[in-house]
Amino acid sequence: MSDFESTVDYTALPKSKLIECFHTAISAHANFFQLWQDAVRNRFDADSADSLSASVYPNLDRLEGNLEAVFYEELNFLWSIMPNLSHMLTFARYDASLLPTTLDRSLNLDDLSNEALVLLWNTSTLTYVMQTGRWVDTITTRYDQRTALQLEKEVWVDRGGAEEDLRYGLIAAGAETGDVRTLLRGFQLAPGEVGLVDAEFELENANHGWITHRRCPAHERFRDENRERLENCCVICVIAMRLSGEMVDGRIRCRAASLPPHREESDHACRWEYWLE
Numbered sequence: 001m002s003d004f005e006s007t008v009d010y011t012a013l014p015k016s017k018l019i020e021c022f023h024t025a026i027s028a029h030a031n032f033f034q035l036w037q038d039a040v041r042n043r044f045d046a047d048s049a050d051s052l053s054a055s056v057y058p059n060l061d062r063l064e065g066n067l068e069a070v071f072y073e074e075l076n077f078l079w080s081i082m083p084n085l086s087h088m089l090t091f092a093r094y095d096a097s098l099l100p101t102t103l104d105r106s107l108n109l110d111d112l113s114n115e116a117l118v119l120l121w122n123t124s125t126l127t128y129v130m131q132t133g134r135w136v137d138t139i140t141t142r143y144d145q146r147t148a149l150q151l152e153k154e155v156w157v158d159r160g161g162a163e164e165d166l167r168y169g170l171i172a173a174g175a176e177t178g179d180v181r182t183l184l185r186g187f188q189l190a191p192g193e194v195g196l197v198d199a200e201f202e203l204e205n206a207n208h209g210w211i212t213h214r215r216c217p218a219h220e221r222f223r224d225e226n227r228e229r230l231e232n233c234c235v236i237c238v239i240a241m242r243l244s245g246e247m248v249d250g251r252i253r254c255r256a257a258s259l260p261p262h263r264e265e266s267d268h269a270c271r272w273e274y275w276l277e
Contacts, residue, residue, distance in 0.1 A: 004201075004203050005188075006200070006203070007200075007201075008091075010091055010092070013114070015114055018114060018118060018121060019109045020172060021172060021191070022117065022120055022124055024168050025121065025127070025128050025195075026068060026071050026124065027168075028125075028128045028164070028165065028191050028192070029071045029128040029131070030068070030071070031164060032129075032131055032132070032155075033070075035155045035159045035161050036131065036132075036151075036155055037053065038159065039159060052135075052138060052139065052142065055138045056131070056135055057070055059073050059074075069105075071124075072103065074127050075123060075124055076102060078123055078126060078130075082096075082123065083096070085126075089126075090194060090195060090197065090199070090215075092122035092123070093118075093119065098115060098119050099112070099116055103120070121191075125191040125192065125194075125196065126195060126196070128191055128195070129192050129196050132156075135151070135155075136148045136149065136229070139151060145228065145229065149228070152232065153232060153236055156236045156240060157239050157243075162192070162239075162243065162244065163240070163243055163247055165191060166186055166247060167247070168189070168190055168191055169185075169191070169193065170182070170186035170189075170247075170248070172186075173185040173186050173188070173189050178249065179206045179252075180203070180206060180207050180209045180245075180248075180252060181203055181207075181209070182249075183209075183252060183274060184203060184209050184211065187211060196217065197213040197214075197215060197217075197269070198213065199212070199213055199214070200213075200214055208276070209273075209275075210272065210273050210274070211272045212268050212270075212272075213268060213269045213272075214268050214269065216233075218234075219233075219260055219269040219270075223261065227261075234260065237256075237270065241254050242254040251276055251277045252274055252276055253276075253277050254274050255272070255273045256270065256271075257271040257272060257273045258270055258271040
């Protein structure tokens with residue numbers, strides 16, 4: 001990735017890089033699990049936190065707390081229902097023949113084609129990020145939405161979930177500090193960015209660029225039925241996108257150029273401008 005590409009052909013990446021990205025998604029899943037554990041244990045008593053965890057991860061006790069095993073079970077479940085969720089894939093093409101019917105730790109990654117690895121990686125990014133929805137839904141049912149949204153913001157912002165996600169991408173792209181070009185390259189490999197939203201990247205020069213989220217699951221799910229939950233997601237993004245730029249260089253500034261609700265029909269969910277001050 002020596003030259004910036006607005007649209008990355010992920011199937012053209014080296015197989016070793018795609019395998020690395022898949023393993024990164026497993027690590028991201030475990031880290032995100034721990035962030036939520038810490039947040040709920042800090043907010044509630046230990047018994048309540050354990051009860052919540054058992055509801056969000058019903059396989060956790062059976063798998064004796066083995067987070068990699070939990071990840072693979074969740075990955076396999078998501079793959080089993082992917083025919084109904086293929087619209088959520090952001091950079092991969094769904095083709096049931098590319099991957100085995102069952103995805104578990106016996107999967108030989110070296111035997112997979114690049115196209116299959118891209119599909120596996122995209123499915124794994126969804127496995128990682130979709131934890132947050134389960135936590136919010138569970139806490140809302142058990143307590144109330146206000147508490148759930150406060151904890152979601154705490155996990156992504158105060159406890160560094162968003163920054164950690166970008167860090168995965170920056171490491172995969174080969175540089176953690178630099179300019180706006182460095183930042184956008186990192187976003188292009190960050191599992192919670194390209195794996196969740198349909199992102200489009202524009203680089204005017206090394207110090208000025210744009211990210212457009214063409215689709216966003218929160219925007220699509222909540223814009224007509226739960227405005228408070230959508231607004232909470234947008235607030236998280238406003239803070240996290242700014243922090244992301246500052247991670248790469250403290251002089252990088254971020255402006256939300258377009259956010260929902262949109263006055264008129266829009267071809268995107270949100271748009272962000274980055275520049276080096």
